[in-house]
Every structure is written in structure tokens, then in C-alpha cells.
Amino acid sequence: MIDVIDMAKMAREASRRLAGISTARKNQALLTAAQEIRGNADALREANQQDLRTAREKGLSPAMLDRLTLSDAALRQICESLEEVTALPDPVGEIVNMWRRPNGLEVGKMRIPLGVVGIIYEARPNVTVDAAALCLKSGNAVLLRGGSEAIHSNLALASLLARACGEAGLPEASVQLIGTTDRAAVLTMLEQEETIDLIIPRGGEGLIRFVVKNSRIPVLKHYKGVCHVYVDEGADPDMAVRICVNAKAQRPGVCNSTETILIHEKEADDLLVKIAAALRREGVEVRGCPATCARIPDAKAATEEDWGTEYLDLIVAVKVVGGIEDAMDHIHRYGSLHTESIITRDYGRAERFLREVQSSSVMVNASTRFSDGFEFGLGAEIGISTSKLHAFGPMGLKELTTTKFIVRGQGQIRE
Amino acid sequence: MIDVIDMAKMAREASRRLAGISTARKNQALLTAAQEIRGNADALREANQQDLRTAREKGLSPAMLDRLTLSDAALRQICESLEEVTALPDPVGEIVNMWRRPNGLEVGKMRIPLGVVGIIYEARPNVTVDAAALCLKSGNAVLLRGGSEAIHSNLALASLLARACGEAGLPEASVQLIGTTDRAAVLTMLEQEETIDLIIPRGGEGLIRFVVKNSRIPVLKHYKGVCHVYVDEGADPDMAVRICVNAKAQRPGVCNSTETILIHEKEADDLLVKIAAALRREGVEVRGCPATCARIPDAKAATEEDWGTEYLDLIVAVKVVGGIEDAMDHIHRYGSLHTESIITRDYGRAERFLREVQSSSVMVNASTRFSDGFEFGLGAEIGISTSKLHAFGPMGLKELTTTKFIVRGQGQIRE
Numbered sequence: 001m002i003d004v005i006d007m008a009k010m011a012r013e014a015s016r017r018l019a020g021i022s023t024a025r026k027n028q029a030l031l032t033a034a035q036e037i038r039g040n041a042d043a044l045r046e047a048n049q050q051d052l053r054t055a056r057e058k059g060l061s062p063a064m065l066d067r068l069t070l071s072d073a074a075l076r077q078i079c080e081s082l083e084e085v086t087a088l089p090d091p092v093g094e095i096v097n098m099w100r101r102p103n104g105l106e107v108g109k110m111r112i113p114l115g116v117v118g119i120i121y122e123a124r125p126n127v128t129v130d131a132a133a134l135c136l137k138s139g140n141a142v143l144l145r146g147g148s149e150a151i152h153s154n155l156a157l158a159s160l161l162a163r164a165c166g167e168a169g170l171p172e173a174s175v176q177l178i179g180t181t182d183r184a185a186v187l188t189m190l191e192q193e194e195t196i197d198l199i200i201p202r203g204g205e206g207l208i209r210f211v212v213k214n215s216r217i218p219v220l221k222h223y224k225g226v227c228h229v230y231v232d233e234g235a236d237p238d239m240a241v242r243i244c245v246n247a248k249a250q251r252p253g254v255c256n257s258t259e260t261i262l263i264h265e266k267e268a269d270d271l272l273v274k275i276a277a278a279l280r281r282e283g284v285e286v287r288g289c290p291a292t293c294a295r296i297p298d299a300k301a302a303t304e305e306d307w308g309t310e311y312l313d314l315i316v317a318v319k320v321v322g323g324i325e326d327a328m329d330h331i332h333r334y335g336s337l338h339t340e341s342i343i344t345r346d347y348g349r350a351e352r353f354l355r356e357v358q359s360s361s362v363m364v365n366a367s368t369r370f371s372d373g374f375e376f377g378l379g380a381e382i383g384i385s386t387s388k389l390h391a392f393g394p395m396g397l398k399e400l401t402t403t404k405f406i407v408r409g410q411g412q413i414r415e
Numbered sequence: 416m417i418d419v420i421d422m423a424k425m426a427r428e429a430s431r432r433l434a435g436i437s438t439a440r441k442n443q444a445l446l447t448a449a450q451e452i453r454g455n456a457d458a459l460r461e462a463n464q465q466d467l468r469t470a471r472e473k474g475l476s477p478a479m480l481d482r483l484t485l486s487d488a489a490l491r492q493i494c495e496s497l498e499e500v501t502a503l504p505d506p507v508g509e510i511v512n513m514w515r516r517p518n519g520l521e522v523g524k525m526r527i528p529l530g531v532v533g534i535i536y537e538a539r540p541n542v543t544v545d546a547a548a549l550c551l552k553s554g555n556a557v558l559l560r561g562g563s564e565a566i567h568s569n570l571a572l573a574s575l576l577a578r579a580c581g582e583a584g585l586p587e588a589s590v591q592l593i594g595t596t597d598r599a600a601v602l603t604m605l606e607q608e609e610t611i612d613l614i615i616p617r618g619g620e621g622l623i624r625f626v627v628k629n630s631r632i633p634v635l636k637h638y639k640g641v642c643h644v645y646v647d648e649g650a651d652p653d654m655a656v657r658i659c660v661n662a663k664a665q666r667p668g669v670c671n672s673t674e675t676i677l678i679h680e681k682e683a684d685d686l687l688v689k690i691a692a693a694l695r696r697e698g699v700e701v702r703g704c705p706a707t708c709a710r711i712p713d714a715k716a717a718t719e720e721d722w723g724t725e726y727l728d729l730i731v732a733v734k735v736v737g738g739i740e741d742a743m744d745h746i747h748r749y750g751s752l753h754t755e756s757i758i759t760r761d762y763g764r765a766e767r768f769l770r771e772v773q774s775s776s777v778m779v780n781a782s783t784r785f786s787d788g789f790e791f792g793l794g795a796e797i798g799i800s801t802s803k804l805h806a807f808g809p810m811g812l813k814e815l816t817t818t819k820f821i822v823r824g825q826g827q828i829r830e
Contacts, residue, residue: 354525365825406778
């Protein structure tokens with residue numbers, strides 16, 4: 001059994017070759033991987049059955065079982081997303097900018113891969129393929145560490161990906177999956193700062209906090225998405241209702257759905273009641289501040305804890321505020337730096353909200369549900385960062401690269 | 416005595432106000448700080464004398480005492496560099512790019528401060544002012560933690576900076592210096608991931624490794640600069656001699672001076688001898704591979720350890736290599752991702768070196784001594800990063816910022 005330290009070293013060696021491999025060859029590896037997955041669907045389903053049996057014995061919820069299942073549709077989607085990644089522009093080698101110094105030196109920045117990316121994730125086996133595809137396309141080797149629930153599925157997928165790399169002329173160690181599922185393996189992984197350049201944890205807050213606490217390697221992560229919509233004085237009522245409902249109820253289980261609606265006190269008597277009625281029709285439970293509860297008879301009283309909670313469910317906290325200042329204070333205090341939107345007709349307050357709210361995505365007159373790499377036009381999404389270093393907000397292929405300085409001289413020396 | 420946790424919280428509150436403060440006001444604070452320093456030179460020198468007395472008692476080297484001394488010239492330079500920072504463009508609020516999505520959403524990226532930057536540094540008191548100035552100009556609050564040798568000088572400088580902030584209408588807590596010099600205070604600082612966004616350690620490798628090992632906050636650092644010059648087959652001999660001498664001997668004690676010269680075997684009989692003679696005239700000791708020692712009688716034999724050593728002195732390691740491939744393998748194995756330069760007349764090998772060497776600065780026909788924020792035209796330098804996340808290479812004001820996504824909508828919801 002190869003241990004984690006050796007795998008990380010092999011990934012490091014692979015990354016050196018990967019950095020110089022052509023776009024065409026990387027795309028070939030992705031297309032070959034899709035072919036391998038299609039051609040080995042039976043073996044994949046068999047491996048997946050092993051995971052599903054164990055999961056049923058453990059009593060996993062139907063929703064968890066559903067996410068774990070490699071159905072025909074799930075496999076088709078995995079292959080399609082591999083093919084979609086081939087269509088994305090390759091960020092590696094791009095000259096970001098170049099300038100000339102008074103001494104004639106030309107100085108510029110060239111985009112290069114990060115090197116080795118470690119992904120630590122929970123049950124969904126499609127992450128194995130999606131994450132590996134984005135790492136490969138951006139010239140990075142990837143070391144995957146999935147959850148124990150999907151271990152057989154993940155191993156089967158990763159071995160097909162590695163084989164596809166080999167067939168396309170990439171190092172097979174470009175994609176490796178750690179086969180042991182104990183936490184000690186994760187701890188060892190998080191200590192390999194000499195060979196791993198970045199860790200991306202994907203999963204629940206507990207997993208992410210564990211990774212951040214123990215990692216010597218930089219981590220890009222978000223703990224939770226407590227997103228806010230602020231309905232300003234004089235907002236277009238139809239727009240406010242439409243966006244509040246969409247932001248909360250269109251898909252409540254994801255991080256960019258709204259958890260708290262803040263509304264200007266002058267809109268509390270009329271517009272708030274309309275919004276609450278529309279939310280009720282979608283089955284949303286309202287937990288409100290006293291001013292909200294006074295106007296919405298079936299609202300529950302919100303506790304202090306509600307303001308910082310990511311419900312991921314058909315529940316919304318609602319607070320009546322004195323104005324934009326109050327709203328921004330609330331967001332500053334309880335927000336998670338994910339996504340906030342103001343619904344307004346006022347130019348000055350729109351601009352102020354955009355400038356002053358320091359979350360990773362700040363919107364005017366749009367649903368927070370747009371906070372997403374695909375919706376923003378990044379072409380892909382490897383995750384969302386709510387910490388400010390390196391990347392802040394949805395991360396695409398470019399966020400899996402860095403830039404080095406290049407200097408073209410004609411014999412210059414320093415005086 | 417205010418403790419570190421409270422100081423970090425105050426810095427966080429200050430950072431929120433700082434993020435929205437105008438360029439003019441930030442510049443005013445920097446100019447006021449220069450006036451305060453000029454107007455309180457006597458008090459500063461007195462505080463400095465306390466540090467110098469202790470340092471002499473401890474038997475610090477003359478070089479260390481020199482770096483610690485706030486001479487008239489040192490104070491003048493500190494004030495001038497404050498004034499120079501006012502001339503730099505303010506990165507905050509810049510719209511990096513903006514694009515339109517098919518649904519009409521305008522999505523863009525706006526540059527914002529990181530928030531709170533922690534600087535952990537050793538003896539030089541000028542770092543107190545230089546680092547604070549760059550943090551302020553980029554809209555960040557700064558929490559400084561200098562070495563015990565300079566504690567009185569640092570406290571005096573920091574209190575003038577805080578006063579200048581107050582006078583210019585910035586929060587006084589924009590600049591704070593931790594007054595205790597025990598390591599426990601550093602450890603506490605490194606745990607404040609809720610209030611500090613970035614740690615920059617500046618000092619010896621021991622300090623930096625301590626910080627990286629113990630920090631829960633992202634760290635930008637470089638351990639050491641083991642820079643290489645590779646003299647290619649057919650290089651212009653005069654240029655090769657000139658650059659090798661400049662890269663090694665112009666200022667050997669800094670991180671971008673060259674520690675190892677690699678030279679093509681076809682240039683070993685003639686050009687290597689010329690380079691060695693020129694280095695000898697500058698008082699440089701050569702430690703060579705066997706092929707080098709066979710040609711340079713006074714060269715010492717290099718040990719395995721020499722290849723990875725940052726001498727910071729008039730010593731250079733020299734190795735004869737079979738070609739660019741060998742040279743790049745050596746750099747990959749022993750380098751520190753700082754700066755490497757190829758001296759060549761060959762177009763293909765120049766381009767290959769620029770693309771394939773994955774150090775933070777890669778040069779053709781130029782001295783490694785140019786690897787510096789000022790020389791690259793960044794206008795300032797807060798440090799050099801040799802890790803790839805967030806910034807790689809010299810860091811200026813922009814590297815003290817991040818970008819958030821901004822979205823301008825007209826009522827869009829997600830279907």
C-alpha cells in the first residue's frame with residue numbers, strides 16, 4: 001500500500017511534467033476519461049453497489065443515498081462535464097500583463113499551475129471526476145481524499161482517470177486517490193507542505209474546520225453561506241417579492257440561497273406582508289424580529305442564534321431595519337462573507353452597498369442564487385472561497401493557477 | 416495592558432472604517448506621520464538609545480547595532496519613504512474587469528483591502544513604518560509585532576503613526592504594535608483567524624518556520640533565496656561575466672543575490688575560468704563540483720549541502736552541467752522558488768527556460784538582483800513570496816488587496 005507521503009511526492013513529480021503539457025493533450029486526457037467511464041459503466045456500478053450496501057446498513061438518509069448513487073443519469077452527467085471542461089480556455093501560459101522598465105527590462109506576469117492540489121471531500125463521487133478535471137485542465141496534479149461512504153466508487157473512478165492520463169501521455173500520478181479512509185491519512189496529507197500547494201475541503205462545516213485547524217498548507221474554503229437580501233426603502237415591490245422568493249426557495253439546500261431578509265422599516269407594513277405571503281405560498285417558515293412578528297401573525301420569534309444560521313431549508317429569518325446603515329451593520333455582524341444583495345431604486349444606496357459591503361459577492365437587484373462560477377461566467381467552479389487570500393468568491397480555472405514574474409533582459413545589471 | 420486578542424478585535428473594527436476612507440485622507444495620514452516623526456526626533460532617538468544600550472549589553476554584532484540605530488539619516492529615509500507611498504496609486508476600489516452575462520447581469524471584480532494584516536518581524540525599526548505605510552495605503556489595518564531588540568523604538572514609532580491616523584481622521588487602531596515581546600503573544604496572534612486576514616513574517620528562516628507551523632491565518636513568506644544563474648552554451652562571454660559578478664557580489668547579503676552558478680560543459684574550459692577570475696577579483700570564494708575544481712585551482716570542493724545553501728556572503732557554488740535540462744533539474748531540486756536567470760543567445764532555450772522554470776521570478780540575460788518590487792516597477796515592496804497562493808514573487812500594494820465580485824442586475828432571478 002502506497003502511503004500518503006509517497007503519493008504526495010509522486011504528485012509533485014507529476015506536476016512538474018504536467019505544467020508543460022499542451023492544452024490539446026490535457027483535453028485528450030479528459031475525453032479519454034469520459035470514454036473510459038462510458039466503457040466501464042458496469043464495473044463502476046458494481047463498485048458503487050458495494051458503497052450503497054454499506055450505506056444502507058449504516059442507515060444513511062434517502063437524500064444521502066441519492067447523492068451517492070452512480071445512476072445512468074449521474075454517469076452521463078459526469079462524462080458530459082468532462083467534455084465541457086475541454087471547451088474551457090486553458091489558463092496556463094497566459095501572459096497576464098507585460099511592461100517595460102526605464103532600464104529596458106521587460107517585466108511581465110505569466111500564469112502557471114499551482115502544482116499539486118489536495119481535495120478533501122465528502123460523500124458525492126462526482127466530485128472525484130469534476131475536481132480532477134478542473135485540476136488537470138489547469139495543469140495541476142491532484143490528490144483526492146473522498147469520504148468512506150463512497151470509497152469503492154471513488155477508487156474505481158480515480159483509477160479510470162489515472163489510466164486515461166497515461167493513455168493521453170500525461171503522468172498517471174496526475175490523479176491519485178487516497179485509499180484509506182481514516183482521519184490519520186488526512187492529518188498526514190495536511191502536513192505535506194513541501195509537496196502539496198493547496199488544499200480545498202468540500203463538505204460540512206465540521207470537516208472544513210478540522211482541515212483549517214490542522215493544515216500547514218494553504219486552504220481555500222467556505223464554512224457556510226449566510227446570505228442576505230436587503231429590501232431598501234422604495235424598492236420595486238414586484239421585484240422585491242420575486243427576488244426574495246427566488247433567493248430563498250428556488251433551491252434552499254445550497255450555500256447561495258438567502259437565509260436572512262432585511263427590510264427597511266418604511267416597507268414593513270405593506271411590502272413585508274406581501275413578501276411573507278409569497279414565501280408562505282412556497283412553504284417557507286418565517287422567523288422574525290419583534291417588528292416582523294407584529295405584522296406576520298404566523299411568524300415565529302427569531303432568536304439571536306437564528307441570525308447566524310445557515311438553514312439550508314425552507315426557513316428564513318426576517319428583520320426590520322432602520323436603513324442601509326443598519327442593514328450593513330447586521331450583515332457585518334452575522335454574515336459569512338458569502339453573498340448579499342440590495343433591492344433598491346436608489347442610485348446612491350446601490351453604489352454604497354456595492355462598495356461598502358465586504359462580502360465575496362455583492363449584488364444590486366439580483367437573486368443571491370446567481371453567486372456561482374457558472375452563472376458568473378467563469379465556465380466552471382471548483383468551489384467558493386469566503387476567505388480573502390488568493391481567491392474570494394466563486395473559483396474557476398484561473399483560481400487554480402498563480403503567476404510568476406518573467407523578465408526579458410539584454411544583459412542588464414543592477415547599479 | 417490591552418491584550419493581543421483585544422488589539423486584533425480593535426484592528427478588525429478599524430479595518431471596516433478604513434476600507435471606505437478616501438485616498439486623500441489616507442495620504443494625509445502618511446504625510447502627518449512623517450511630520451510627527453520629524454517633530455519628535457529627539458524622543459525617538461531617546462527610545463532608540465534604550466534599545467541600543469540593551470543591545471550592547473547583550474553583545475549584538477556591529478552590523479546588528481547598525482540596523483537597529485535610528486540615526487538622522489535613518490529617520491530621514493523613514494520620512495521620505497512615507498512620502499513616497501503617498502505618490503503610489505491607491506489600489507482600493509479599482510474595477511479589475513467587468514463583463515455582461517447573457518441574462519443581462521453585469522458581473523465584475525472590485526479591488527478591496529484584505530482587512531487586517533499582521534506583520535511579525537525582527538530587529539529593524541524602519542519596518543514598523545514601511546509596513547504600516549503600505550498597509551494603510553491599501554486600506555488595511557495593521558497589527559505589528561517587532562523583535563524585543565527594538566521594542567522601545569518600535570513603540571515610539573507606532574504611537575506616532577497611530578496619532579497621525581487620528582489626526583487625519585482614520586481610526587487610531589489602524590496601526591497597533593504589540594507591546595509584549597514573548598513568544599506567547601505571537602502564538603496568540605497566530606490564532607486570531609476571525610480577526611486577522613494575513614500574516615507576513617519578515618526575518619530569519621527560524622522565525623518564519625515558527626510562524627508557518629503555528630498559524631491558522633494564511634501566511635505569505637519566503638524562507639530563503641537560493642538563486643541561480645545558468646550560463647548557456649554560446650552565451651555572450653562579457654555579458655555572462657558581468658551578470659555573474661553583479662548577481663553574486665553587488666550586494667551579497669540580500670535574498671536576490673545568486674548563490675549558485677550553473678554553466679554548460681562546453682563553456683567550462685574558457686568562460687568558466689574567466690567568470691571565476693572576475694569573481695576572485697571581487698573577493699568571492701568558489702565552491703565547485705569536481706569539473707569546476709579541476710579547472711579552478713583555488714576552488715574548494717562543494718558538498719551536497721552547498722547546493723541548497725543561502726550563503727548571504729561572498730561565496731558562490733559553481734556546477735558544470737550537461738545542458739539546459741540538467742540546469743533546470745538542478746534548480747528544481749535545490750532551488751527555493753525565488754529567482755533564476757539564464758544567460759543565452761539562443762531563442763528557443765530562452766523561451767524554454769522562461770516557461771519551464773517554476774520559480775517566482777525567471778529571467779533571461781539579466782541579473783537576479785533585479786528581483787525586487789521597486790525594480791519590477793510595483794512601486795513598493797512589502798515582501799517576496801515564494802509560495803504560490805495569492806502572490807508569488809515580489810509583493811506590492813495590490814498584493815495587500817483582494818477582489819470581490821460585484822453584480823449589477825435589473826431584477827434577475829435564477830430559473
